Every structure is written in structure tokens, then in C-alpha cells.
Amino acid sequence: MNAPEIAKKLEDIPPGSAITIDMKIDSYFDFIRATLDLFATRKDLDCIYVTSTIPSESILNALSVLEVDIDRVYFVDCISHSMMGKTSQSDHVIFVESATMLENIMLKVQYLMKKSKRENKVVIIDSVNTLAIHNNTKILSEFFHILLNNLRSKDAYIFILNMEGQGSEDLDSMMNLVADDKFRIPAGQEENGDGNGGGEEASE
């Protein structure tokens, strides 16, 4: 499934819903591109991107290579700090020291929600799997429960990435509980592993 096809699939989602996106790592950038194209560019929304998977800088670099408009993307970056990586100042990136500080992730999302002038927002949480590395399922489900309810009440579109093969039964049943729906992005036949997946950068 390529980016336009994914966008088509996401088009009819009503605001205020939280959707788990089950996908393989190969579809990573197609998904991001589809979401930004549909929600940021076409629907004119701000995008809040919570990453505990890949440093925001790497995502930004990849997106600019793909010529995706990143003006409306704001990051909550929970990985750069703990990787002792660069945490350069930018209006578009807020750092959280560690992915264990779930409350601070909620606070930064709340801050960006408040700051955004646009009526509606799309929030991407990347990913439930990397958050689960740092947090047990109990605290994680509490986190999602509070965060998602809050975002739903503000009519945000919420996508929670769930990487196939990185989950567990526990995690899946938790997501079934906290999210409204689940979409599976089938691995594409067109993109025969062009090496553009996020996995490589994450393991640098």
C-alpha cells in the first residue's frame, strides 16, 4: 500500500477518534507522508508528532528528502535526550528527557494543543512498542487512557503506531481497550524494500 492509498483509507475517519495503525516498518514513511499530506496539507491541521522511536531530527531530514511540507509538524521528542544526541533549539521540537516521563509527554502534547491556532489537530504517537520498552503495560494503559480521552474531547485525530512483530498479546489487548479502531496497513508490493524504513536510523 502506498502513501496515496493509505491517505484514501484514512480520509473518512471522524475527528475525535483514536486509531491504532498496525504496520510493518517498510510502511513507516508512507504512513507519515500520507498522514501529513492528508491532515496537514489538505485539511490544514497542525500535526503533533510524539516520537520515542527515531529522533525528530532524523524524521525531519527524511521528510525533507521526501519533499513533505513540515511547516505544520511539531515534535515531542522523547528519544534524543536519552540517546545523548543533539537537542537543538527549534520552535517545532520539544524534548522530553526520557520516555519514562509519560506525564511530561502528556504535558507537552497539551502545551502544543493549546499553542496551536488551528481548530483541529492530528496527533501521531510513534510508537506504542517503543513506549513499552520503557514502561510497563499498567502505567502505559493509564497514560493512553488519560491522553486519548483528553485528545478526543478536543476532537483531535489520533494515530498510534503499532509495529507488527514488535508487540505482545498484552500490548494488543491494551490497545484494543484504549483505542476506538484499528487499521492495518498491508505491506506494499510496489515498494520492494527500498531501504527507506526507519529501522536503520533508529539503531544507529
Place this chain on the structure above:
Amino acid sequence: MDAARDRCVTGIENLDNILNGGIPRGNTVLVTGSCGTGKTTMSMEFLVHGALMGEPSLFLSVTEASDKLLKNVIPYDFFEDSLIKKGKLIFIDLPVVYELFGMTKGELDFEDIDLLVKAIADIVRDLGIKRLVIDSITSVCYQLRTEEKIRQFILKVGKSLSEYGCTSILVSEISPSSERYSLYGVEEAIADGIILMGNLQRRGDLLRTLQVVKMRGTNHSRAKYVLDLTPSGVLLVPLLKGGSI
């Protein structure tokens, strides 16, 4: 929201929710915590929101100079210069008041207390002040020395402010390990409300926290919240328990 008593809406949205609509008007609230927990910042925000709602708001500073404090409010994205110019947001250095009344001995006696209370009450009445912050009451207490005088001062100040419909925050400095909410214990016993701010260590992370311990005149949450100081003001979310104790 309880309709029972008129509320002083703090303007800190999450805090107003915790308080079921705001601080009951006329209450004297002790905002207490160790150094760097955000007491001054939050108290200041309380005043800026008040000023924005048209309520004359006064910051009585004991330890820090007003011009330095002013610098801290300017970065707020809701701050307006005109609040200062229109006299809606006022800063007064308490040492200046001491000097005005010749209270330079270092220790205030009962007579001084009456003078000081009257001076504050006069300012509040004359300027129609609806929100007052004293930062910090602990510094004032140092000058009062005895529990009896502290009790006198807080009771009298609280009473006259309440009569003018002024809601006040007394900032209290305590050590991180303190088992009390105030240095002398008197402050917390007299106050209508106590908001405790602190730091919480969890698995190597340090979180800022806030908890409303007591607030007369309203139902309120007593849970612990995690706090963030942002250019949009104080934000709060519930502390996650994660199934632990």
C-alpha cells in the same frame, strides 16, 4: 462547580478544574514548597490572569526586586504590557513599605504588625485589589519571629483582605524534607487553603508536582498532579500510578 460561593477563577485551567471552579473568593491560600518548585511562577500567573479579567492584582515581594519579577511574566504568551500601564498588575517591594513606616529594626513588634496590616489593607482598599500575593510569607515570618506574632499577622491580614473581597496567596518556603507545610506551622493552620508544590523522584526521573491539600469552601481533588511551567502558563496532568502503590 459549586455555586455556593463566588469563585476567584485562577485562570490556570487545570487548577480551576481541580478546585471545582476556582479559589473561593476571599480565601487566604498558602502556596508551599521547596525552592524552585514553581511557587513564584504560579502565583504570578494567578495575578496576570486576574489582571486580564479586569481585577486589580498586587504582588507584594519581599525577597526579589519587582523589575526582575516583571521579566518573568513578559514571556507569557497571554501577557499584555497594558496591564502594568493601566495599573491592573502592580508590584510593590515590601522592604519599601517597611522603610516607609520605619520598620527597620529587623524584628517587628505587635504595633508594627498592626501598622503593616493596615498599610496592606489600605493599599488593597484604595486600589480595589482583588488578588494579592505575598512572596514570601516565610520572609515576613522571619521578621515576626514568634508564633504569636505570626498568628496575629496572618489572621489580621487574612481578615481584612477577605472583607475587601480580595483573594490572597501567601507563598511559603519549606525545606524539601519538611514534614510540615510551613516553617512555623502556624501559617498552615490559619490558612483557608494549602497548595503543596514539590519534586517527585521516580525511577531516576524528577517530576514537578502539585497537590491541593486543603481548600475551604469547595470540594476539590486531593490527588497529586504533575506540573509543567510553559510560556502558556502552568499545565497539569494527573500523576500516573501505574498500578504501584
